[in-house]
Amino acid sequence: MKVQTEQDFGTDPTKVRDTDHYTEEYVDGFVDKWDDLIDWDSRAQSEGDFFIQELKKRGAKRVLDVATGTGFHSVRLREAGFEVVSADGSAEMLAKAFENGRKRGHILRTVQVDWRWLNQDIHGRYDAIICLGNSFTHLFNECDRRKTLAEFYSALNHDGVLILDQRNYDSILDHGYDSSHTYYYCGDDVSVYPEHVDDGLARFKYAFSDGSTYYLNMFPLRKDYTRRLMQEVGFQKIETYGDFKETYRDADPDFFIHVAEKAYREEE
Template sequence: MDAIRSRQRQDFGSDPVECRETDHYQFEYIEGFVDKWDELIDWKSRAESEGDFFIDVLRQHGARRVLDVATGTGFHSVRLIEAGFEVVSCDGSPQMLAKAFENGRQRDLILRTVQVDWRWLNRDIHNHYDAIICLGNSFTHLFSEHDRRKALAEFYATLKHDGVLILDQRNYDAILDVGYSSAHTYYYCGDNVSVYPEHMDEGLARFRYSFPDNSVYHLNMYPLRKDYTRGLLRDVGFQRVDTYGDFQETYRDTEPDFFIHVAEKRYREADDHE
């Protein structure tokens, strides 16, 4: 009975802003919220907004086999499969994976889905990949630095020797330092869907998602700062890290809604090191 209730409503305890645990995301992506996720994203509008950015980056790095470790409802997995990539789709949420598989079937695609915990990725994923994508602000579900370093080390080990990791995050620097402002131009394109931070401090970003039918959901996430994330990527061994703001190479730090980090594993000689 408790399991059934957990699928029907979110539970953050008596003090939601004190709920700062990595594993809690599994209780946040309940069936009702997952069923509305595509309404939040709006696949058509999002595809138009981001264009072929990820497809182009992957092709520039010669990637063919891609591991989508935060597939969500399958948007990027489907786009990459349709573009000719070989994709395995992973997520920690079984509800998200079920929705992704359903979305693939609706497009005459069979997604290869695997439920994983990034901290033990190599326990369930035994192959090596040309690229890993971790998109949709998903990395911010990890609340401890220990978990973040472990997950990145698992990503690094799963990549081939010249592989590339593409990881995105919200522009938490701007939210923490300046305040929240977003037109949802790129990432959340659904009409009449409201997304804003209900609580922000250096250790928690609690976002409120409200939908036209008056349903409301929340996600608790860790507000990663851009340079901190870049530093973690370098610490685990990625030698070159390029950061884009809303798919642009040149930007002012307060402008983008999202940052996209492209981290190369390929070994560089000392005079070729950035």
């Protein structure tokens, strides 16, 4: 099996605005450094038990982690007593997640999926789906976003919940980039910042202390646009938190977390 260590964005990287390109961005070299970027212990401390409590208070037991990455949330949820299936579009990420799980005494149930055809590759229905790590912004086409949300909706039980996060692209687009990395990127030996931003692309540079550099091209989703798509697909009640807080000024959070309930609610 050929190991890919170099990313390829062609001669004009800012023109790469393709949903499928993410599979070429998560090369082995970048995946090997992903845990340095996150720092599991620091991230667990900074986010606390937010996701665990959101799931428990809705009675969720069976959870589908559709953006497993290197396995941070899959492992945490398993250790909190949830039944977790770990999915990702990147085979390299899934392999690292499985390795990380095994180091911590867990055998993760992993499956490689394309969200747009999620229900072809998973089985049964779930009480909750989590899509974390700013992963939803890898979708560049609105049809892809709608199709993905519809697949998530279909994979949930009738009273299920979707928890999806995203960077605060509103603030980046309107005011420029300013992030303390307090919650999501806790590693000390990496610099993360957008090298290019326009209405259709946020190109982030990840520079590590050993001199290695990687990039991710993502679509800068605005908060209200994401909420609207969720509602149009059928999600009923949607709560949006800013860095795990209920109240916030829109420009302040690094990340928004949307908690979208599928359960049908009659209008009061």
